[in-house]
Amino acid sequence: MKRRQVLTLACALGACSLALAQSYPNKVIKLQVPFAPGGTTDVVARIIADPLGKALGQSVIVENKAGGGGSIGAAETARAAPDGYNLGLATVSSMAANPAINPKIPYNPVTDFTPIINIAATPNVLAVHPSFPAKDYKAFIEAVKKAPGKYSHASSGTGTILHLQMELFKEQTKTFITHIPYRGSGPALNDAVAGQVEMIFDNLPSALPFIQTGKLVPIAVAAPKRLEQLPNVPTFKEVGLEPVNRMAFFGIIGPKGLPKEVVDKVNAGVRKSLEDPAVRKRIEGTGSLIVANQPEQFATQIKSEFEIYKQVVNSRKLKLD
Known part of the structure; x- marks a missing residue:
């Protein structure tokens, strides 16, 4: 059995070792953007990647996996091993709007991810x-x-x-x-x-x-x-x-079952990165507002957005073309 399969099974059984979380990170971290390069989502990810890597002591590289209104990249993040080395950039489109209107999307935005932090929101x-x-x-x-x-x-x-x-x-x-x-x-x-x-x-x-x-x-x-x-x-x-009165958001998520110690380290790393005025200025330069909330707050936000847009889809009887 491959290492990823073993780790995924172990974590699913609640047996992720504390040692794994304590040694995290000890290799490069991938931050997957579910859209093409150049958009606001990609820009925010690339602004935060370098200072986050410095805060964690390991490089954070951005990879783009576009398609399906953000669902293809998000699905890949959901399938990843819950070890903290495969994280994703979450948006309202990938975590609420698309899942609300497209029944074929292969993940549940509320149950198939571990919310870590909402970096910023855009009016x-x-x-x-x-x-x-x-x-x-x-x-x-x-x-x-x-x-x-x-x-x-x-x-x-x-x-x-x-x-x-x-x-x-x-x-x-x-x-x-x-x-x-x-x-x-x-x-x-x-x-x-x-x-x-x-x-x-x-x-x-x-x-x-x-x-x-x-x-x-x-x-x-x-x-x-x-x-x-x-x-x-x-x-x-x-x-x-x-x-x-709802803004777009740009946050970091991981697969479900991510150890709390890993979540806390990434959350703290992002918050430390955002203490740098230069980093804040670059993000605010996109027209975004810094959020930097806690994992529980981001989880609540994702659930709220998903439920709102499910209600909109149902009441307006909306379907994909």
Whole structure:
């Protein structure tokens, strides 16, 4: 029997040795990103990898395993040996939105992983083309309610967090806005900026440059408080839509059964890394907010997001194309 199979069986029987955890880490750690290089998820992973490696005393290398809206890479992390050498970068898409809408995903985000820490969260923004007949939230709601089905919103694709968060918005406001899915945020943004689609729900980092140049008009943001970059734009909570006030997250997970001592070491290593002002500045430069919470808090967050989007999928009767 291979070493990985033996270790997995031992841990499943509750027999992971304390010695293993105490000696951890003694070799290179892999941090798997379930998306292609270049996106915010990948950027956050690469920013944290080097300082985390220094904090733990071993190199942390980032590997990308894209596909399936993050589910392919996440599934590989779930199948890995629970020894702390195969960790994953978790997002709302891979841990909530995709599992909620796709019954074929081969893992349960709540039971098949060990949450370690939520590194950072990214605000999302609802924005419209400048030609839209409203420039603030009150006028926006009046416009879409006056003309059900007249307007469309672009998303990064069916089943993505940006699609499901807009569906949650429509459910909460009882509005009818047509969904136009694209193959990623880039093409969706291009058409929103060109006025081919009236509005878009997007991550702040990718939408902000267009907002700052006046090519998009922000209506509301999903964030714990008003953003420094958009001080005049209300949060969804401010306009009475607290359920929609949900940010994207970027956290570290491991396979289920990861020893507590390993979880605690990685959590402490990330928190120590985030004490460095230079590291914090680089992450915040993506438009993200530092979170750095405890494993139990991250577990609660994952469960909450998954349950929210399952409810959205069921109530809106959403299916993959």
